[in-house]
Amino acid sequence: MAAPRNHHGRSELALLCVLLGTLWEIATGQIQYSVPEETDRGTFVGNISRDLGLEPREMTKRGVRIISRGRTQLFSLSPHSGSLVTAGRIDREELCAQSARCLVNINILVEDKGKLFGIEIEITDINDNNPKFHVESLEVKINEIASPGARYPLPEAVDPDVGMNSLQSYQLSPSHHFSLDLQTRDDGTITPELVLEHTLDREEEATHHLVLTASDGGDPRRSSTVHIHVTVLDTNDNAPVFAQPLYRVKVLENVPSGTLLLTVAASDPDEGTNGKVTYKLQKINGKQSSLFHLNENNGEISVSKNLDYEECSFYELEIQAEDVGALLGRSKVLISVEDVNDNRPEVTITSLFNPVLENSPPGTVIAFLNVHDRDSGKNGQVVCSTREDLPFKLESSINNYYRLVTWKYLDREKVSIYNITVIASDLGVPPMSTETYITLIVADTNDNPPTFPQASYSAYIPENNLRGASIFSLTAHDPDSQENAQVTYSVTEDTTQGVPLTSYVSINSDTGVLYALQSFDYEQIQDLQLLVLASDSGDPPLSSNVSLSIFVLDQNDNTPEILYPALPTDGSTGVELAPRSAEPGYLVTKVVAVDRDSGQNAWLSYRLLKASEPGLFSVGLHTGELRTARALLDRDALKQNLVVAVQDHGQPPLSATITLTVAVADSIPEVLADLSSIKTPGIPDDSDLTLHLVVAVVIVSCVFLTFVIVLLVLKLQRWHKSRLLQTSGSGLVGVPASHFMGIDGVQAFLQTYSHEVSLTAGSQTSNLIFPQPNYADTLISQGSCEKNDPLLTAVDFRELKEEAACAQQAPPNTDWRFSQAQRPGTSGSQNGDETGTWPNNQFDTEMLQAMILASASEAADGSSTLGGGAGTMGLSARYGPQFTLQHVPDYRQNVYIPGSNATLTNAAGKRDGKAPAGGNGNKKKSGKKEKK
Numbered sequence: 001m002a003a004p005r006n007h008h009g010r011s012e013l014a015l016l017c018v019l020l021g022t023l024w025e026i027a028t029g030q031i032q033y034s035v036p037e038e039t040d041r042g043t044f045v046g047n048i049s050r051d052l053g054l055e056p057r058e059m060t061k062r063g064v065r066i067i068s069r070g071r072t073q074l075f076s077l078s079p080h081s082g083s084l085v086t087a088g089r090i091d092r093e094e095l096c097a098q099s100a101r102c103l104v105n106i107n108i109l110v111e112d113k114g115k116l117f118g119i120e121i122e123i124t125d126i127n128d129n130n131p132k133f134h135v136e137s138l139e140v141k142i143n144e145i146a147s148p149g150a151r152y153p154l155p156e157a158v159d160p161d162v163g164m165n166s167l168q169s170y171q172l173s174p175s176h177h178f179s180l181d182l183q184t185r186d187d188g189t190i191t192p193e194l195v196l197e198h199t200l201d202r203e204e205e206a207t208h209h210l211v212l213t214a215s216d217g218g219d220p221r222r223s224s225t226v227h228i229h230v231t232v233l234d235t236n237d238n239a240p241v242f243a244q245p246l247y248r249v250k251v252l253e254n255v256p257s258g259t260l261l262l263t264v265a266a267s268d269p270d271e272g273t274n275g276k277v278t279y280k281l282q283k284i285n286g287k288q289s290s291l292f293h294l295n296e297n298n299g300e301i302s303v304s305k306n307l308d309y310e311e312c313s314f315y316e317l318e319i320q321a322e323d324v325g326a327l328l329g330r331s332k333v334l335i336s337v338e339d340v341n342d343n344r345p346e347v348t349i350t351s352l353f354n355p356v357l358e359n360s361p362p363g364t365v366i367a368f369l370n371v372h373d374r375d376s377g378k379n380g381q382v383v384c385s386t387r388e389d390l391p392f393k394l395e396s397s398i399n400n401y402y403r404l405v406t407w408k409y410l411d412r413e414k415v416s417i418y419n420i421t422v423i424a425s426d427l428g429v430p431p432m433s434t435e436t437y438i439t440l441i442v443a444d445t446n447d448n449p450p451t452f453p454q455a456s457y458s459a460y461i462p463e464n465n466l467r468g469a470s471i472f473s474l475t476a477h478d479p480d481s482q483e484n485a486q487v488t489y490s491v492t493e494d495t496t497q498g499v500p501l502t503s504y505v506s507i508n509s510d511t512g513v514l515y516a517l518q519s520f521d522y523e524q525i526q527d528l529q530l531l532v533l534a535s536d537s538g539d540p541p542l543s544s545n546v547s548l549s550i551f552v553l554d555q556n557d558n559t560p561e562i563l564y565p566a567l568p569t570d571g572s573t574g575v576e577l578a579p580r581s582a583e584p585g586y587l588v589t590k591v592v593a594v595d596r597d598s599g600q601n602a603w604l605s606y607r608l609l610k611a612s613e614p615g616l617f618s619v620g621l622h623t624g625e626l627r628t629a630r631a632l633l634d635r636d637a638l639k640q641n642l643v644v645a646v647q648d649h650g651q652p653p654l655s656a657t658i659t660l661t662v663a664v665a666d667s668i669p670e671v672l673a674d675l676s677s678i679k680t681p682g683i684p685d686d687s688d689l690t691l692h693l694v695v696a697v698v699i700v701s702c703v704f705l706t707f708v709i710v711l712l713v714l715k716l717q718r719w720h721k722s723r724l725l726q727t728s729g730s731g732l733v734g735v736p737a738s739h740f741m742g743i744d745g746v747q748a749f750l751q752t753y754s755h756e757v758s759l760t761a762g763s764q765t766s767n768l769i770f771p772q773p774n775y776a777d778t779l780i781s782q783g784s785c786e787k788n789d790p791l792l793t794a795v796d797f798r799e800l801k802e803e804a805a806c807a808q809q810a811p812p813n814t815d816w817r818f819s820q821a822q823r824p825g826t827s828g829s830q831n832g833d834e835t836g837t838w839p840n841n842q843f844d845t846e847m848l849q850a851m852i853l854a855s856a857s858e859a860a861d862g863s864s865t866l867g868g869g870a871g872t873m874g875l876s877a878r879y880g881p882q883f884t885l886q887h888v889p890d891y892r893q894n895v896y897i898p899g900s901n902a903t904l905t906n907a908a909g910k911r912d913g914k915a916p917a918g919g920n921g922n923k924k925k926s927g928k929k930e931k932k
Contacts, residue, residue, distance in 0.1 A: 033084065037092035037102075042085045045121060048108065049082025052117060056082030063111030067350050068372070075121065084119070084499070093121045093160035100162060107399060111351060114365045116745035127218025128164035131157035133226040134285075138212075140194065141231045141326030144202045151181065152194040153330055155226055155282075157214030164217035173211040178230070194228070202232035223545060236325020238562040240266040240277045247319075247333040253309040254340045261292070264299040266321030266329045269755060273324045280329070282318040292317065292335075301333060326703040340427025341379040346372045347436040350401075355441035358412040366392060367404040367438060371424050386422055394422070412442040413479040446484040446538025450476035452546040459514070462553045463522040471505065471550060476534035484538040487512075492531040492545070504528060505550070514548070522554040523596050556650020558596040560604055562658050565589065574660045578640075580632045588617065588662055591624035593646040595819055601650035609657060610643035617662070619644055626660065638664055680763040810815070813906040 033046035049056045054064065059082055066077060070463050076087040096102030102123040133155050140152055159167040170192040174597070177198050183191040192212065208230035216221040242264060249262045252721070268275040279299045281289065292315070293304040315335040321330050351368040373380040384394050384402050391410060395403045404420070418440040425433035452474065459472035478485040487510040494501050507514050512534075512750035528550040535543035565576075576589045595602040606624040611617060613636060618629040626642070640662040647655035 012175045031117060032120045033621055034124055035086060035090070036124045036126050037090050038126055038128055039086055042078075045084040045086060048077060048084045048119075052108070052110070052566075054082070054110075056080065062113070063109070065109055065111075066106055067109050067368075068106040074104060084121075090123055092125050093129060095123060098160060098162055104401065107320050108400070109351065109368065110657070114403070116401055125162050125165050127161055127216060127220070127222060129160045129165075130222040131159040131167045131214040131216055131224050133157050133212075133214065133224060135226060137227040137229065139229045141233050142200055143233045143236050143325060143327070144200050144236045145237055146196055146200060148196055150196040152196070152326070154180075154192040154194050154212055154228065156189070156191060157224060157226075159214075159216050159222075159392065160215060162216065166517050167213050167214055168214055169350075170218040171213040171215065173213075175208065178210060188624050194230075199924055200232045207230050208232075208716075231326075234272060234532065236274045236323065236327055238268055238270045238274070238323075239327030240268040240329035240333035242266045242321060242329050245331055247331060248336070249333065250336045250338055251303070251307065252340055253307045253337050254313070254342055255303055255307065257303055257305060259303045260304060261301045261335065262333065264301065264319050264321075264331060265332065266299070266320075266331070268327070270325070272324060277321045277329075280320045280322065282320045284317055288315055289316065293314070293811060307337050307339050309376070311344065313337045313339070313376075324338055324362075325365070339379055341375055341426060341430070343379075344432045344434045345376040345382045345424040345426055346374075347384075347422060347424045348372075349438065350437070352438065354439075355443040356406075356410070357443045357445055358410045359445045359447065360406060360410065362405075362407050362409065364406045365403055366406065366440060368397070368422075368434070368804075369394075369402040369404060369422060371400050371402065373426050375426065375428060379426055381427045382424050383427070384422060384424050390418065390420060392420060394417070410442050412444045412481070413448060416444075416481075417503065418442065437638060444481040444484055446480055446536060446540070446542060448479045448484075449542035449544045449859050450478040450487045450534040450536055451544055452476050452534065454546070456547045456549070458549045458551065460551050460553055461516065463520050463555050464557055465516055465519055465606075467518055469516050469707055471514040471516055472505075472548065474514065474532055474534075474546070474548070476512070476544070476546075478536050479534065480538065482520050484536055486537040487534050487539070490533045490535070492533055494531065496528060497525065501528065501530060505530065505770035507517060507532065509902045509924060520552045522552045522598070523558070525552060527551045554598045554601055554655055555654070556597055556601040556648060558601075559654045560593045560595045560646040560648055560656045562591065562593045562646060562656055564592040565658065565660065566591070567658070571744055576660055576662050578625070578628065578632065579666045580634070580664055581666060582632055583630050584628055584630050586628045588626045588628065589660065591619070591626065591644050591646065591658060593624065595648050595657065597648065597650065601648055603649040604646055605649070607647070608642060609645040610641075612637060612640045612725055613643070616640065617642060626662075632664055636664055639654060640664060640715060686779055702845075715724065 008317070029826055031046070031051050048064075052064070052684055054062065056079075059077065060079055066073070066075060068074075073087050074090055075084055077083075078085050092102050095104070102125070104121045104123060106119045106121065108119055111117055115285040135155055138155055142150070142152065152172075157167055157170075159165070160902075167190065170180060170182060170190065172178065172192075172194075172301060175197075177196065177200060179195045179197050181193045181195045183193060185191060196211075210228040210230065211225050212228055213223055213225045215221055243266070247262055247264060251259070251261055266277050266279070268277050279294055279296050281292075281294050284292075291303065291305050291307065293302050294300070294317075295302075299319070299321075301319075309596045314337065317335065319333055320328055321331075348370040349367055350370055350801065353366055356364060356366060369383045369384065371384055373382050382400070386392055386394060386404075386661060390615045391406055391408045393407045395405055397403055418438075420438040420440055421436065422436045423433055424436070425431050457472065457474065461469070461471050474489060476487050476489070478487055488509045489507050490509060491501060491505065491507050494503070500847045502517075504517055504520075505514055506517055512532075514530075530548040530550065531545050532548050533543055533545045535541050578586065578588045582588075591606055593606075595604055604624075604762065605621050606617045608617065609623065615629055615634075616636065617626055617640070619626055624644075625645070626644070642877075643657055643661060644660060644662040645655050645657045647653050
């Protein structure tokens, strides 16, 4: 029955402690519990989930756990009930010794909230220890002459329990000579003393046997006993007496072994051996006996081992002095151990949230730290800090806990890993510190768009490239990491010349290499403007763009094209006329050619490749003008065949050739007669000749009438357009057919060959008169210009256009035939010596007859000796209607004639030294010369 009653009493005591703990928590506003010692593992301590306002099933998700110092965990959390329970059997005496209250502090961490809660648990005492004496038996020697009332100290019992469970009383077995007297000290301890009630008589009873019982006040009561043997001695009536009843001493904990603490002294007034005193330590446990040493002869107390303030800061020793007569004297020694700063602070990382996103707001918790210093006072006060140049700071929490938080935004692209040093220093002298290292990884977020090293790029690709050829490579850099730094490239949707850009080029989305999807032609497209977009793979993706200009480089892939003289369409060869009286340098004709390429690929040079009479003619290297190199002689052949080659300056150079036929004669009838004699194998009979003459006269009359009508219509249309241009004020729309062609501000004026045909009534025969061609507009070489005349630049050309737009065009001359002063001369001639003008011969009836004869001969044999087309009577284009090149493509953007300082001039006017008659549209040239 005793065991169940004991268990029932313990249960009631536990419930009472829990109730008291709850009431104490309500009163103080702090979470406090209590639990009896020696309870079984899993004993309920307190309802944590209820006190923290959490559901039991949420505690695991929220990361609720116990944080406490020490190697042994006394408590644990029940994951099912959310209660705080014991983790094992708790021994209060081992944990708190004889402290009045045994309090254990633990901390509960709620990780998702980043909060700590302090829990205070009181371990209540149960009566589980018996009072114990440090000896099982005690021998007390009493002289027989001791007077009644003499007191003899008895050993004290020790009970590690507290309160009512500790030592409460002593009892002495019944004795006729002795009694027990209990003395209560200031600290509440009870000291038993043996009191002599009656005088002893050794002869009557030499020994006495007594039993001293020590009892506590627990339920059930516990006790222990010590046997006392009293020996009655002979006379020794003076006991040793200490100089001080109580000794106090302070010592630093770091004193070396063997250090003398103090010396106790007791005196005995007896003489001889009865006055000799020896010293002994009494009431001392095993730990104390190993720390201190007492010299039994002289009473010196010294340190035998190193002291440690953190283990024990106070020691109480009882010294006993005894003489040979067994008379005793007692004294106490109180030793206070003073702390020195000999312990470094301890830093424990309880929680670390790693890695942390770089866009985490300031105040984000990185880690929880606990600091502790085993020293006391200022030696145990710890201050934590970090380096000031880091974006982190420490915030103090509860119970020596610190939170490491951010105080500004992080940037992974600048620093991706932080090595944080936490320095914990105490306030001792000298201070001691501890460094704890935390490695924090900064996780990347997509906060940087891809960037190109340059704001724009230029790429060059030669024309006629291969399809799929690599054009250019673009690289964008993204300082982010992983998928946030994976860059893809694309070309924005756009069109050029109505065609999507994606049909010209494509880009590798991974490498940024640009490829050509087709072969480029410089003559069709010179450049492409692209916008390349670089995007990363982040969420959301970021992008940037850059402009790319692709320039197509010209290659020499176009052969020079000869515009004049134009090749006849019927397979015949055109004829150019050169009078036998022509002087050296006489302009026979001019070869005009263009090249569709640009730059030096379009620079053209002319050379005479083949001639019937070498040395008779020469071709201008840059002008293409065919001139006589010497005076014509009678022995020179009537028909001269020349092959002129036009070559560009490309690599490799390309060229074209044209065959010119030059007739050397002073008049057209002479040409016709000579050619007829050369080409005609036989003369037809008179009947055929008459028929041919009639047909020729009819054809020539019809052609002439048609030509006059067309010429009048063209003149009237040109005059009407000039009037409209004067009214509208437009620029160069009304400029005559003598216009220019050029590239890059270099102008090359094309010579216009104008011819007049008039019909005069003689006697009965109509005469065809072919006046000399008008070389009013021609190219003057740089060598023939004045030295101070600059080249005609693009600015001069624009000014010329403005002047031409503002100048009023002169009305047409009623006499549209050319005067003698307007006859053509050598291009660029400045005086009569260099003109080489045609002879001033008048056409007569014989000329018409010769032409009719030649036409009849052509009709008879079906061959064309002069090379003209139908209706042109075999004449070349030079002697046809006015050659204006109006239907020739405009190659000004890629034509350049090196060495030519082309200016628009009136050769006839220079030659005659006066303005030409009529002033038919020549006024605009005078303004140009005045400006130059």
